[in-house]
Amino acid sequence: MSAVAAPDDVLSVRGLNVTVRDTVLVADVDLTVGPGERVGLIGESGSGKSLTALSILGLLPDDVVADGSIRLAGVGPDLVGTDEKTLSRIRGRDLAMVFQEPMTALNPTMRIGDQIAEVMLIHQTRSGRAAARAAAAELLERVQLPPDLLRAYPHQLSGGQRQRVVLAIALANDPALLICDEPTTALDVTVQALVLDLIVSGVRERSSALLFITHDLAVVATVCDRVLVMYGGRVVESGPITTLFTTPRHRYTQGLLAASNLEPHDAPTASDFADGAYPDSGSGDVAPSSRTRSRRLTTIPGTVPAAGHFPSGCVFRNRCAHATDVCATTPPWTGTATHGYACHHPAGAQDA
Amino acid sequence: MILRLIERTAVLLVSLAVSSVLVFGFMAVLPGDPARVALGVNASDEAVAELRRQFGLDRPLPVQYVDWLGGLLRGDLGTSYVSKVAIGPQVFDRLQVTLILVVAGMIIALLLAAPAGTVMAARHRRLSGFALSALSQVGVAVPAFLAGILLIMVFAVKLGWLPANGWTPPAEDPGMFLRQLVLPALSLGLVQGAVLTRYVRSAVLDVLREDYLRTARAKGLRPFPALWRHGLRNAAVPVVTVLGLQLATLLIGAVVVERVFVIPGLGSLLLDGVSNRDLLLVQDVVMVLVVAVLLVNFLVDLLYVALDPRLRTGAR
Numbered sequence: 066m067s068a069v070a071a072p073d074d075v076l077s078v079r080g081l082n083v084t085v086r087d088t089v090l091v092a093d094v095d096l097t098v099g100p101g102e103r104v105g106l107i108g109e110s111g112s113g114k115s116l117t118a119l120s121i122l123g124l125l126p127d128d129v130v131a132d133g134s135i136r137l138a139g140v141g142p143d144l145v146g147t148d149e150k151t152l153s154r155i156r157g158r159d160l161a162m163v164f165q166e167p168m169t170a171l172n173p174t175m176r177i178g179d180q181i182a183e184v185m186l187i188h189q190t191r192s193g194r195a196a197a198r199a200a201a202a203e204l205l206e207r208v209q210l211p212p213d214l215l216r217a218y219p220h221q222l223s224g225g226q227r228q229r230v231v232l233a234i235a236l237a238n239d240p241a242l243l244i245c246d247e248p249t250t251a252l253d254v255t256v257q258a259l260v261l262d263l264i265v266s267g268v269r270e271r272s273s274a275l276l277f278i279t280h281d282l283a284v285v286a287t288v289c290d291r292v293l294v295m296y297g298g299r300v301v302e303s304g305p306i307t308t309l310f311t312t313p314r315h316r317y318t319q320g321l322l323a324a325s326n327l328e329p330h331d332a333p334t335a336s337d338f339a340d341g342a343y344p345d346s347g348s349g350d351v352a353p354s355s356r357t358r359s360r361r362l363t364t365i366p367g368t369v370p371a372a373g374h375f376p377s378g379c380v381f382r383n384r385c386a387h388a389t390d391v392c393a394t395t396p397p398w399t400g401t402a403t404h405g406y407a408c409h410h411p412a413g414a415q416d417a
Numbered sequence: 418m419i420l421r422l423i424e425r426t427a428v429l430l431v432s433l434a435v436s437s438v439l440v441f442g443f444m445a446v447l448p449g450d451p452a453r454v455a456l457g458v459n460a461s462d463e464a465v466a467e468l469r470r471q472f473g474l475d476r477p478l479p480v481q482y483v484d485w486l487g488g489l490l491r492g493d494l495g496t497s498y499v500s501k502v503a504i505g506p507q508v509f510d511r512l513q514v515t516l517i518l519v520v521a522g523m524i525i526a527l528l529l530a531a532p533a534g535t536v537m538a539a540r541h542r543r544l545s546g547f548a549l550s551a552l553s554q555v556g557v558a559v560p561a562f563l564a565g566i567l568l569i570m571v572f573a574v575k576l577g578w579l580p581a582n583g584w585t586p587p588a589e590d591p592g593m594f595l596r597q598l599v600l601p602a603l604s605l606g607l608v609q610g611a612v613l614t615r616y617v618r619s620a621v622l623d624v625l626r627e628d629y630l631r632t633a634r635a636k637g638l639r640p641f642p643a644l645w646r647h648g649l650r651n652a653a654v655p656v657v658t659v660l661g662l663q664l665a666t667l668l669i670g671a672v673v674v675e676r677v678f679v680i681p682g683l684g685s686l687l688l689d690g691v692s693n694r695d696l697l698l699v700q701d702v703v704m705v706l707v708v709a710v711l712l713v714n715f716l717v718d719l720l721y722v723a724l725d726p727r728l729r730t731g732a733r
Contacts, residue, residue, distance in 0.1 A: 124634055127542065149639055157637030164635075169628035173727055174650045183646075184636040218726040234636065 074138065075100050075242050075274040076121065081133035081145075083116045083125065083298070088373035090129070091116050091298040096276075097402065098242060100138075103268065103275040105289035105306070107282065107321070111369045113298035114278045115165075118244050120145075121276075122162055123152045138241060158188040161235035163264070165247040167228035171219040178215030181205070181234050190238045204233040208263050225256030232263060239271045246278045261288055282325045286310065291403065294318045297370070297380030302406040314399075314411040317381045320365040379409065418729050421722055429715045436707045437489070441482050444700045450474075451696045455498035472498055485700075494701040499693050504701050507686065512705060514584060515682040518601055518675070519667045523660065525606025526613050531656075533610075534617025538625060539644065541618075550618070556611025561670075565604035565677040572600060582679040601678040605671060609663050616659045620652040627651070654724050661717035665710040 076098040083091035091113040098104045106114045120131040123144060135144040140155055164170050171180055181201035182194065191197040202212040208229035219227055228248060235243055245264060249257040265288055268275045277288050285292055286306060293303040294315065302315035313319045367384040370376075376383045382392040387410040396407045452468040453460070469475045473484065488495055494505040533549055540546035573581035580597050587594040624630060625648065633643035672684025683702060690698035722728050 122635060124631060153634075153637050153639045155637075156635055162635045164628065164632065166628055170632045172629040172633070172647045172651070174725060175647070187637045220727045231632070234632075 073100060074098065075102070076138070076276065077134075077136045078117075078121065079134040079136075081117065081120060081131060081135065083113065083120055083129060083131045085129045085372075089298060090372050091120070091131075094133075094295075094298075094300050095402065096293060096300070098274045098276055101268075101272045101274060102291065103265070103277060103289045105285035105292035106276060106278045106295060107280060107285050107292060108295035109280060109321075109369050111372065112295040114280075114295055115246050116298075117295070118162065118246050118276065118278055121244060122156060122160060123147070123149075124156075154188070157184050157240075158190065158238045159241045161238070161240040161243050163228070163231050163235050163243070163245040163248045166251050167224050167231055168251070170231050171227055173219055175218075176215065177205075177217050177219065177222070177230055178202070181215075181230065181237060184234050184237045188238055200237065201233075204237055205230075207236075207267070208233045209259070223256075225252050225260060228252060228256075228260055229263060232260070232267060236267045236271065236273075240273055242274045242276060243268055244276045244278070247280070248277075249284065250279070250281070257284075264288070282310070282322065294321065297375040298372075299380055299407070301381065301408070304400075304404040304406075308404070312413060314406040314413060315381075315408045316385045316387050316410065316412060317365070318406075319412045320384075323363045324365055379407075418722065421729060422719070425715060425718050429711060432711050433708065436711070437486055437704060438482070440700060440704050440707060441485060444696060445478055445481075447696070451498055454694045454696060468498065472496070489701075489704065495697050497695050497698050499695040499698075504698050508683070508698075508701055508705055511681060511683040511686045512709075514680060515668060515671055515675070515684065517587075518598070518680065518682060519605065519664065519671050521598055521602035522605030522609060522667065522671070523664055525602055526610035526663070527660065529606065529610035530613035530617045534614045535621050535644070537614065537618040538621035539640070541622065549614075553611045553614040553618075556608060557615065559608060559611075560673075561604050561608045562673045562677050564607050565601065565674050568600045568604050569677070582677075584678075584680045597678075601674050601680060604674055604677075605667065609667070613656070613659060613663065617652070617656055620655045621648065623655075624648040624652045650724055654721060657717055657720050657724065661713050665713045668706055668709050 074097045076096070078094060078096040081091060081094040081096070082089065094113070094117055096104075096106075096117070106117065108114050116125065116129070119125045121135055121144065125131060131145055133145055137144060137155065137159055140159060142151060144152065144155070171177070178198060178201050181204055182191075182197035185191045185197040185200055186194065191200050198215070202215055205212050205214060210226060210229055210233075214222065214226070214230075219230075222230065228251075232248075243264075248264065249260050252260060261284065264275070264277075267273075275288070277285065279285055289306055291304065292306050292309055293300050294309070294317065295301065296317045302309065302313065302318045309318065310322060313322055365384055366386075370383070376393075377395075378393040379385070379388070379396050382388040385392070389410065391409050394409075396409045398407050399405050399411070450465070450469075452465045452472065452474055456465055456468060466475075473481060476484075485495065492505060494503070494508055496502065497504055533553065537546045537549045537553070541550075569581045572579050579599050580593075581600075583597050585593040585597055621644070625644070627648075630643055630647055633647040634640070638646065669684050669687070671682060672688065674680075675682035675685055683706070687699065687702045687706075689695075690702060
């Protein structure tokens with residue numbers, strides 16, 4: 066894929082590789098996020114989503130190395146290979162992140178208010194402590210938390226409340242790009258919707274761009290405009306959310322959609338989940354309905370290989386029912402930079 | 418917070434009461450009559466009886482206990498059966514000497530361990546971290562008295578920079594006091610510092626792996642400021658535990674170093690008491706040590722609460 070970065074893209078990642086010693090974890094990832102755009106990054110665990118996010122932030126673990134090009138609008142140098150001093154001025158100001166695990170993301174020995182105010186004081190986006198504290202109270206209000214939590218410590222808050230504090234910290238300096246890595250995965254189902262809502266309204270108010278990482282297709286469908294599907298450290302398909310969900314081209318995307326019961330004409334309801342997941346719950350039903358009987362849990366055959374053990378060529382070919390000899394060569398990218406796939410035998414093609 | 422303070426104080430008082438009974442009871446059930454022990458096997462029965470009466474040893478044990486405890490509370494440790502001198506002033510003199518030495522040693526240990534352990538943790542994959550690690554390993558293996566003898570050989574005998582031994586009270590001659598304090602405090606501090614360094618290292622390593630440190634980096638803090646602002650207080654909790662244990666152990670453990678440097682500390686008073694069969698002196702010194710150890714633990718407990726808001730009751 067030989068796209069030239071559009072000049073107005075907020076984030077443009079080109080040919081990103083992430084390696085640990087000799088093992089390639091992420092290979093040749095291209096990714097752009099336009100202004101105010103909300104882009105999803107989906108895939109199973111181990112597909113390289115989080116590493117891609119940490120590469121953008123420049124916070125990869127010690128032995129893990131990124132190369133390629135990562136550019137952020139309004140920031141001069143390429144983020145890859147830039148010194149720590151420059152990167153630390155960007156982090157928390159132009160580029161912010163919400164992590165997966167809210168229970169451990171906050172410092173247990175520091176008051177909530179100080180933790181929110183700190184990110185504004187580091188970057189001097191408010192004049193002085195008093196202004197930063199006032200701003201912190203306002204931010205808390207925006208994530209629907211009472212301002213008296215400013216004096217609370219993290220252990221006094223629930224997971225959902227803590228994640229909203231983390232979001233308040235991330236949004237404090239109106240970042241150009243917000244990255245969320247599975248922000249609701251560790252949360253109670255009842256608060257997931259609220260947190261998602263706050264993320265979307267938060268980036269909307271600031272016209273920030275959003276890069277949203279998840280393995281949950283339903284979440285991606287409610288949050289994002291456009292989505293990239295990752296597998297084995299590669300982007301295998303990308304496109305606008307509706308197109309990609311209705312007519313997937315890559316066989317992995319197709320499998321992922323089938324496994325998640327997300328067909329738009331047959332949206333699952335709560336009772337579907339209950340029936341489908343626990344058909345023998347002993348509720349005293351005379352017999353399971355024919356519909357329930359026909360709904361088996363669909364899975365993609367096989368398991369995700371360990372890092373570094375993906376096949377050569379198409380990384381999905383050892384789990385793909387359509388794989389042939391040609392799949393031993395890396396499939397070329399078909400389509401445009403923002404809408405395309407990398408598959409030798411795409412779904413919906415004549416020869417498939 | 419207040420509740421916790423009351424709770425800890427209550428625990429302290431109960432422990433003090435129980436340990437006073439234990440110390441008194443243990444000395445009381447020891448075989449041998451203290452008066453007989455003090456006067457020697459050749460003393461006449463009349464002389465022994467006279468001494469027993471003089472020191473109130475003929476009274477029932479509970480009365481003796483209450484008498485002893487009452488004295489302790491007033492700061493009166495009684496009179497030695499052997500030397501017939503008041504015990505209190507000796508013990509407090511010696512305690513002061515030992516406290517100065519031990520606290521100076523622990524300050525050196527902490528000043529050494531906090532930066533060294535942090536650097537070792539932050540650079541644990543690099544040569545500098547490894548070298549420091551190996552050095553601290555050697556430090557742990559060296560006993561304090563050997564460090565003392567080596568320090569005397571180098572700085573007192575060879576270089577002649579500092580006195581090899583002796584003790585001058587600070588009020589008498591502050592300059593001499595400091596000069597004589599350096600080597601014994603260093604021999605305690607180097608060895609304890611080596612031990613403490615390893616705990617600081619593992620505490621900081623743990624903190625470096627914490628998610629909140631990554632959050633701090635994501636906020637825009639550079640690695641060292643992130644560790645400083647978000648890591649140190651969290652890492653301090655396990656280190657304070659070890660610090661308290663070391664302090665408690667050293668109050669009596671310093672005796673070896675005190676012997677090497679000819680310092681009149683509490684440990685040597687205890688050993689003198691044991692060899693002179695001065696039972697009341699031994700009983701008093703043991704009680705003073707128990708009080709000191711319990712007080713150190715009490716302070717460590719309070720420090721936990723100050724460091725970690727999760728331990729404050731009523732906060733949840």
